[in-house]
Amino acid sequence: MTITPATDRAALVRAIAVQHLDERGALMPVLHDVNEELGHIERQDVEAIADVLNLSIADVHGVISFYKDFRTAPAAAHTVALCRAEACQAVGAEALYADTVQRAGELGDDVEVDEIFCFGNCALGPSGMLDGRLHGRLSADRLTTLTEGWRP
Amino acid sequence: MTTVYVPGDAAAVSVGADEVAAAFEAAGVRVVRNGSRGMLWLEPLVEVETDRGRVGYGNVRVEDVTPLVEEVVLRPSRNQRGESDLLDQRGCIGLVDEHPWLAGQQRVSFGRVGVVDPTSIADYESHGGWAGLRRALALSPAEVVAEVTDSGLRGRGGAGFPAGVKWKTVLETDADLKFVACNFDEGDSGAFADRMVVEGDPFTLIEGMTIAAHAVGATEGYVYIRSEYPHATKALRRAVDAAYTHGYLGSDVLGSGLTFDLHVRVGAGAYICGEESSMLDSLEGRRGEVRAKPPIPAISGMFGRPTAVNNVLTLCAVPMILADGGAAYAELGTGRSRGTQVFQLAGNVKQGGIVELPFGVTLGELVEEYGGGTLTGRPVRAVQVGGPLGAYLPPDQFDLPMDYEAFAEAGAMVGHGGIVVFDETVDMARMARFAMEFCAAESCGKCTPCRVGSVRGVETMDRIIAGHDVSRNLTLLDDLCETMTKGSLCAMGGLTPMPVQSAIKHFPEDFDRQPEGVTT
Numbered sequence: 001m002t003i004t005p006a007t008d009r010a011a012l013v014r015a016i017a018v019q020h021l022d023e024r025g026a027l028m029p030v031l032h033d034v035n036e037e038l039g040h041i042e043r044q045d046v047e048a049i050a051d052v053l054n055l056s057i058a059d060v061h062g063v064i065s066f067y068k069d070f071r072t073a074p075a076a077a078h079t080v081a082l083c084r085a086e087a088c089q090a091v092g093a094e095a096l097y098a099d100t101v102q103r104a105g106e107l108g109d110d111v112e113v114d115e116i117f118c119f120g121n122c123a124l125g126p127s128g129m130l131d132g133r134l135h136g137r138l139s140a141d142r143l144t145t146l147t148e149g150w151r152p
Numbered sequence: 153m154t155t156v157y158v159p160g161d162a163a164a165v166s167v168g169a170d171e172v173a174a175a176f177e178a179a180g181v182r183v184v185r186n187g188s189r190g191m192l193w194l195e196p197l198v199e200v201e202t203d204r205g206r207v208g209y210g211n212v213r214v215e216d217v218t219p220l221v222e223e224v225v226l227r228p229s230r231n232q233r234g235e236s237d238l239l240d241q242r243g244c245i246g247l248v249d250e251h252p253w254l255a256g257q258q259r260v261s262f263g264r265v266g267v268v269d270p271t272s273i274a275d276y277e278s279h280g281g282w283a284g285l286r287r288a289l290a291l292s293p294a295e296v297v298a299e300v301t302d303s304g305l306r307g308r309g310g311a312g313f314p315a316g317v318k319w320k321t322v323l324e325t326d327a328d329l330k331f332v333a334c335n336f337d338e339g340d341s342g343a344f345a346d347r348m349v350v351e352g353d354p355f356t357l358i359e360g361m362t363i364a365a366h367a368v369g370a371t372e373g374y375v376y377i378r379s380e381y382p383h384a385t386k387a388l389r390r391a392v393d394a395a396y397t398h399g400y401l402g403s404d405v406l407g408s409g410l411t412f413d414l415h416v417r418v419g420a421g422a423y424i425c426g427e428e429s430s431m432l433d434s435l436e437g438r439r440g441e442v443r444a445k446p447p448i449p450a451i452s453g454m455f456g457r458p459t460a461v462n463n464v465l466t467l468c469a470v471p472m473i474l475a476d477g478g479a480a481y482a483e484l485g486t487g488r489s490r491g492t493q494v495f496q497l498a499g500n501v502k503q504g505g506i507v508e509l510p511f512g513v514t515l516g517e518l519v520e521e522y523g524g525g526t527l528t529g530r531p532v533r534a535v536q537v538g539g540p541l542g543a544y545l546p547p548d549q550f551d552l553p554m555d556y557e558a559f560a561e562a563g564a565m566v567g568h569g570g571i572v573v574f575d576e577t578v579d580m581a582r583m584a585r586f587a588m589e590f591c592a593a594e595s596c597g598k599c600t601p602c603r604v605g606s607v608r609g610v611e612t613m614d615r616i617i618a619g620h621d622v623s624r625n626l627t628l629l630d631d632l633c634e635t636m637t638k639g640s641l642c643a644m645g646g647l648t649p650m651p652v653q654s655a656i657k658h659f660p661e662d663f664d665r666q667p668e669g670v671t672t
Contacts (some may be wrong), residue, residue, distance in 0.1 A: 023415075024372075024435075024436070024454075024455065025417075025435050025436040025437035025438075025455075026437060027437030027438075028417065028418075028420065028434065028435075028437050029417065029418075031420070032418060032420065059438075062438075062439055063437065063438060063439055066422065066439040066440060066596075067419075067420030067421055067422050067440075068420065068421030068422065069379050069419075069420035069421040070420060083341075085341030085540065085590075086341040086342060086499065086536055086540060086572050086583070086586070087341045087342045087498040087499040087572045088341070088499075089499075089583075089586070090498075090499030090500040090572055090573060090574045090575075090578070091499065091500050091527065091528075116380060117339065117341065117423060117540075117590065117593075117594070118339055118340065118341045118343075118380065119162070119166075119380050119381075120162065120163075120338060120343070120344035120346075120347040120348075120380065120381060121162060121163050121166050121344065122341055122342050122343070122344055122496070122498035122499065122504070122570070122572065123163065123192040123193065123344070123496075123497060123498045123499075123501065123504025123505055124163055124166055124167055124192055124193075124195070124504070125498075125499070127166060132382075134162055134165060134166045134383075135166050135167075136163060136166035136167045137166075137167060
């Protein structure tokens with residue numbers, strides 16, 4: 001991960017916010033862009049965004065905390081998001097999720113396992129997203145194969 | 153050079169379609185990334201173009217590509233000859249259009265999905281695209297609304313509200329600015345038709361929204377897509393850019409004087425934003441909290457302006473209704489459920505995917521004939537229809553026709569037509585608990601019955617599952633469900649009791665538990 005000096009970061013966040021200024025309800029697109037480009041949204045970013053969009057810090061904070069996608073801390077090196085919704089449960093997602101949480105450390109050094117409710121891949125479950133790539137018909141063995149490159 | 157079709161649909165990609173497409177390209181074959189035909193158990197389903205039509209090969213793996221290229225793609229004569237010598241070889245399913253699973257369907261909304269190249273605006277036009285918009289622009293807004301009303305089209309997002317009535321309200325409400333907002337926050341488990349239609353035929357949605365804009369007098373449109381759908385977001389953004397380039401969006405659409413700008417917005421992982429008023433708050437850049445109604449969004453919606461909020465499939469049905477007339481659409485269906493419904497078979501099902509048929513087909517025909525029973529081969533024990541807020545039904549209800557009113561009478565809902573199948577190993581008390589758990593996780597928190605009721609529901613289910621005072625806790629749960637049903641602001645809290653109470657009603661044996669260590 002590259003370390004962005006605080007002043008550069010503030011300038012970057014402001015520049016992102018300014019890009020969306022003429023859009024209606026610009027806050028969500030701004031937060032998405034900051035989250036994506038900088039990996040997460042920091043307390044200081046909140047102040048900069050609020051200032052540019054003429055919102056209160058509380059408004060911006062409230063939106064960030066409402067939505068699951070907006071991170072306030074950097075993500076792990078690798079992410080596993082497994083679907084736990086009904087259609088995937090019908091083909092064993094609960095056991096797969098529990099097993100994956102338990103052996104996250106075995107899949108790689110720095111792995112984050114998260115639950116998701118539905119990727120819209122409900123006929124080919126259990127479904128999961130590994131580092132942003134969707135996979136269907138997952139199993140514990142398949143997860144081990146797919147994460148091979150994550151281990152030294 | 154023979155063209156090979158390899159779906160770019162997220163479901164196909166999730167089981168290796170990208171790698172298969174890359175292998176064909178590496179072999180020098182022309183590849184089109186089409187949408188999925190909806191026979192998802194066959195994905196990746198590769199189609200090879202022949203003089204007789206497109207011949208399909210199911211479950212193609214990367215290692216199958218070289219033999220397929222050598223035996224089929226480079227030897228068209230072999231491909232042309234009757235399919236008998238090829239059938240069952242390399243997963244050949246014969247002519248895709250004649251496959252019994254597809255041939256029996258009546259595809260209206262999904263007519264082009266899997267057939268066309270979703271990136272090609274020319275392909276869209278040559279398959280009947282823009283005919284509805286051209287006709288609509290020649291009509292007055294009131295005439296367009298009348299056509300939609302005559303079609304009997306009802307909201308496909310689950311609520312089934314008549315689309316024409318909604319549009320009429322927006323049209324007749326005076327305002328300096330009006331919006332069309334498409335609800336593409338398809339968060340329900342077992343629902344994936346919105347995603348597939350946009351990935352496989354994105355221009356249909358754009359055409360439907362542009363017609364809606366003309367009909368209600370809107371100048372701006374917003375599509376709210378869930379962030380769990382990156383493939384669909386990319387497909388739609390690409391299509392919107394192409395539509396602008398070709399004059400189907402922007403100022404003076406097709407020289408008609410209509411101005412319509414379409415924006416694609418992405419959600420951020422909140423299920424509740426599929427509820428229309430939460431979605432509007434989210435579009436405004438706020439926490440996705442449910443609004444009290446009235447006022448209805450058709451009168452006071454996004455930024456307080458009249459807003460036509462419609463689901464993806466509702467809007468995708470509009471181009472056909474305008475092209476062929478409302479009467480043609482109304483001829484399909486049964487009772488007050490007109491047209492076709494895109495049913496989605498999901499979960500523990502042998503043949504999962506998209507089945508588009510007129511309303512009236514029975515639940516059993518869908519699950520057993522199209523679905524072919526369970527994937528595990530065990531007997532079907534339960535199906536959940538209409539998403540996480542829909543009822544669980546046992547096979548003895550399989551003669552129910554898929555019809556809004558018939559389902560409502562049976563204490564269930566058709567919803568968006570998603571059907572999730574479970575085999576005999578399912579523990580219905582666990583599923584009832586999950587319904588409450590899901591509600592607790594996804595409640596926006598605005599109203600107490602939903603925010604607190606769902607947490608109390610989980611606790612009560614935990615006591616029932618543990619066998620503690622089961623009879624009294626079931627009574628308590630029933631009371632709690634009644635409070636949630638009657639007291640919640642929206643369908644999240646209001647309908648969470650439906651899966652819970654239907655599970656108790658149809659599968660009482662799963663709730664009749666004994667404390668651990670106690671045997672009867």
